[in-house]
Amino acid sequence: TQLLEQSPQFLSIQEGENLTVYCNSSSVFSSLQWYRQEPGEGPVLLVTVVTGGEVKKLKRLTFQFGDARKDSSLHITAAQPGDTGLYLCAGAIGVNSGNTPLVFGKGTRLSVIA
Amino acid sequence: EAQVTQNPRYLITVTGKKLTVTCSQNMNHEYMSWYRQDPGLGLRQIYYSMNVEVTDKGDVPEGYKVSRKEKRNFPLILESPSPNQTSLYFCASSFKAGGYGYTFGSGTRLTVV
Numbered sequence: 001t002q003l004l005e006q007s008p009q010f011l012s013i014q015e016g017e018n019l020t021v022y023c024n025s026s027s028v029f030s031s032l033q034w035y036r037q038e039p040g041e042g043p044v045l046l047v048t049v050v051t052g053g054e055v056k057k058l059k060r061l062t063f064q065f066g067d068a069r070k071d072s073s074l075h076i077t078a079a080q081p082g083d084t085g086l087y088l089c090a091g092a093i094g095v096n097s098g099n100t101p102l103v104f105g106k107g108t109r110l111s112v113i114a
Numbered sequence: 115e116a117q118v119t120q121n122p123r124y125l126i127t128v129t130g131k132k133l134t135v136t137c138s139q140n141m142n143h144e145y146m147s148w149y150r151q152d153p154g155l156g157l158r159q160i161y162y163s164m165n166v167e168v169t170d171k172g173d174v175p176e177g178y179k180v181s182r183k184e185k186r187n188f189p190l191i192l193e194s195p196s197p198n199q200t201s202l203y204f205c206a207s208s209f210k211a212g213g214y215g216y217t218f219g220s221g222t223r224l225t226v227v
Contacts, residue, residue: 031213042118042204042218043157050213088157092212099164100212101147101172106156 003027004089004105012111016078021108023089024071030092032065032072033102037086079112086110116141120205120219127195127226135190135222137205143217145208146188147172148180150201151221157204163188164211195226 005024013019023032031050035043047056049065049072056063060083062075076083086109090102118139127133139146147162149172159172163182177199179191188207192199202223206216 033215035216040221042206042220043216044218045215048213048215090216094212099210101145101159101162102212102216104157106154 002106003093003103004091006087006089006105006108008108009106010109010111012113013079015081015112015114018075018077019079019110020073020075021087021110022071022073023091023105025091026070027091027093028069030069030094032069032089032091034063034072034074035088035090037088037107038084043086043088076110079110081112081114084110084112116217118205118207118217118219120203120222123220123222125222125224127224129196129226130194133192133195133224135192135203135205135224137188137190137219138186139188139205139207139217140186141207141209141217142185143207143209144185145211146182147206147216148178148188148190149204149206150174150199151204152201160190160203162211195224197226200224200226 033048034046037043047063052067052069054065060077086107088107090104144165148160149157158174161180163169205219208214208216
């Protein structure tokens, strides 16, 4: 059973379009992180959200943590070819999350076509 | 520069020939972990270490060994590699296991023939 479900699995869009990808769970997370992975490289941390309802912005990327801390979304405005990659969400479960490894979703593979 | 260094980046080996993939971090992180990444299966955790001399199995530990004798190093050992261990491997480190960002290495692409 996958604790973190990401959707869609694949997304191919034209440059300039907007998109949203989702990360859902039935579990409550004390914090949630988003990573981007480019081909042949390791994942790179984009953001960490810790408070229910929290919204963080990173240039054209907007991250939101659900009120109940069970889900998160990543919205990209005016996508660019440089946004192409695998987007992974990862969550820390439980109160004492410092002692529990992150749980990773399988990712959304985004392709932005020029 | 803060980083996790994995070596080698690419490795082709034969079934049964013992190999070690090294991982080193320069951030004084307590937590280190190994993952394998396969198409359609995502990142799967092999082993992790909360601190020096403390290691634990992840989701797919069979066929692998690790050690954590020093804080900065966390090598992954395949005593008798098999073709089903052909994969892309990543080492990661963090201040703590959860709630803090992970820094990943650049990966090791292993092919076992």
